[in-house]
Amino acid sequence: xGYITYDPGFVNTGSTxxxxxxxxxxxxxxxxxxxxxxxxxxxxxxxxxxxxxxYGELPTPSQLEDFTQKINRHTLLHxxxxxxxxxxxxxxxxxxxxxxxxxxxSTFYQDALNPFDEPNVELSTVRLLxxxxxxAAYAYKKSIGQPFLYPDNSLGLVENFLRMTFGLPAEPYxxxxxxxxxxxxxxxxxxxxEQNCSTSTVRLVxxxxxxxxxSISAGIMALFGPLHGxxxxxxxxxLQGIKADGGDVAHFVNRVKNKEKGVRLMGFxxxxxxxxxxxxxxIKTTADQILAKIGVSDQLLDIAKELEETALSDDYxxxxxxxxxxxxxxxxxxxxxxxxxxxxTVLFALGRLPGWIAHWREMIQDPQTKIGRPRQIYTGExxxxxxxxxxx
Ligand code: CMC
Numbered sequence: 271x272g273y274i275t276y277d278p279g280f281v282n283t284g285s286t287x288x289x290x291x292x293x294x295x296x297x298x299x300x301x302x303x304x305x306x307x308x309x310x311x312x313x314x315x316x317x318x319x320x321x322x323x324x325y326g327e328l329p330t331p332s333q334l335e336d337f338t339q340k341i342n343r344h345t346l347l348h349x350x351x352x353x354x355x356x357x358x359x360x361x362x363x364x365x366x367x368x369x370x371x372x373x374x375x376s377t378f379y380q381d382a383l384n385p386f387d388e389p390n391v392e393l394s395t396v397r398l399l400x401x402x403x404x405x406a407a408y409a410y411k412k413s414i415g416q417p418f419l420y421p422d423n424s425l426g427l428v429e430n431f432l433r434m435t436f437g438l439p440a441e442p443y444x445x446x447x448x449x450x451x452x453x454x455x456x457x458x459x460x461x462x463x464e465q466n467c468s469t470s471t472v473r474l475v476x477x478x479x480x481x482x483x484x485s486i487s488a489g490i491m492a493l494f495g496p497l498h499g500x501x502x503x504x505x506x507x508x509l510q511g512i513k514a515d516g517g518d519v520a521h522f523v524n525r526v527k528n529k530e531k532g533v534r535l536m537g538f539x540x541x542x543x544x545x546x547x548x549x550x551x552x553i554k555t556t557a558d559q560i561l562a563k564i565g566v567s568d569q570l571l572d573i574a575k576e577l578e579e580t581a582l583s584d585d586y587x588x589x590x591x592x593x594x595x596x597x598x599x600x601x602x603x604x605x606x607x608x609x610x611x612x613x614x615t616v617l618f619a620l621g622r623l624p625g626w627i628a629h630w631r632e633m634i635q636d637p638q639t640k641i642g643r644p645r646q647i648y649t650g651e652x653x654x655x656x657x658x659x660x661x662x
Contacts, residue, residue, distance in 0.1 A: 364613055468490070
């Protein structure tokens with residue numbers, strides 16, 4: 271079988287070529303389809319960025335109108351799918367609930383599962399972008415025992431999601447434009463990040479020609495882990511822990527440096543960025559603005575800032591090139607917007623969805639794609655003879 275390269279964690283292995291997202295980790299550069307993340311954050315919208323990632327170009331006004339309308343037409347869930355939520359315990363974590371629900375979509379749309387039928391892939395794309403926010407809102411409603419709200423398709427994608435999440439049937443829900451804008455921005459910043467763990471999972475599952483729903487359901491579960499998307503919840507739990515211990519930041523940093531089991535500075539470090547994560551830079555400046563605008567002061571923000579300052583001037587972190595990543599400040603913003611900690615990673619999934627779809631589509635259309643099937647270095651027993659049970 272020849273020579274096998276051993277590369278745990280795929281630190282040096284390019285698994286694919288891709289034309290979607292460019293990262294220069296040393297320079298702290300992130301671009302979607304060539305457009306700098308800073309310009310998109312400043313000027314674009316999540317729906318436009320979704321179009322850009324999936325189709326490769328910014329939409330013209332009529333393309334954007336058409337895309338938005340298509341998504342609006344598909345936000346409803348099948349009534350039977352609503353009952354699906356009854357099967358979970360009320361305190362279920364919303365990530366496995368969301369992943370299961372996305373997996374279940376492949377049972378409702380069996381007519382559109384052929385990965386090589388382009389109109390059907392198009393339809394599945396639209397269905398996912400439209401229905402995942404509804405599923406996410408219902409996972410939340412289920413967890414707090416409130417009734418599900420039907421989508422209101424006169425609203426934009428983010429506004430609709432906010433209303434289905436926080437609204438009540440008997441009351442009009444007033445959307446705070448600052449809140450909607452903040453969430454839209456966070457979704458833009460999360461929309462793609464090339465071959466991260468969840469996107470690689472979507473590609474690997476999809477490389478077996480599994481359908482788009484199945485592949486994305488797997489990606490959601492990869493995102494769940496605390497070293498990946500789950501870090502945004504873990505950061506908040508870490509900050510709350512420091513606060514409960516009397517707010518001693520230096521003491522916590524020492525525990526991290528001593529490598530106490532299970533103690534990492536969550537929201538710090540990145541496989542690719544060995545310089546400040548450009549997304550964290552944008553989020554940090556907007557965190558202050560957003561918290562001030564919606565009138566929330568948060569002691570945890572002060573702890574986060576002190577933690578960041580302490581770490582950035584400490585040799586342990588300097589030597590290892592550990593900087594804040596996208597997850598360091600997002601939890602504080604989500605909390606200020608009213609989301610419970612458990613729900614933060616679901617918000618990451620909503621943001622990452624267009625990236626996963628774009629990669630799956632790129633993978634399926636790429637003539638170079640082969641089924642993902644890594645090799646291994648075998649370290650087990652050499653050949654030996656079977657021993658009868660009576661002789662063991
Ligand atoms: N706190 C303390 N030490 C760290 C941290 C951290 N957050 N991150 C890395 N290190 C140390 C690590 O112990 C190792 O030290 P040594 O050389 O002495 O063994 C060195 O830095 C290199 O780390 P690594 O674990 O080999 O790096 P990696 O590229 O495999 O891991 C990472 C990247 C993001 C998983 C890791 O930095 C980490 O666990 N960070 C905390 C979790 C987190 O914030 N994840 C979100 C990532 S960004 C968005 C996303 O993907 O969701």
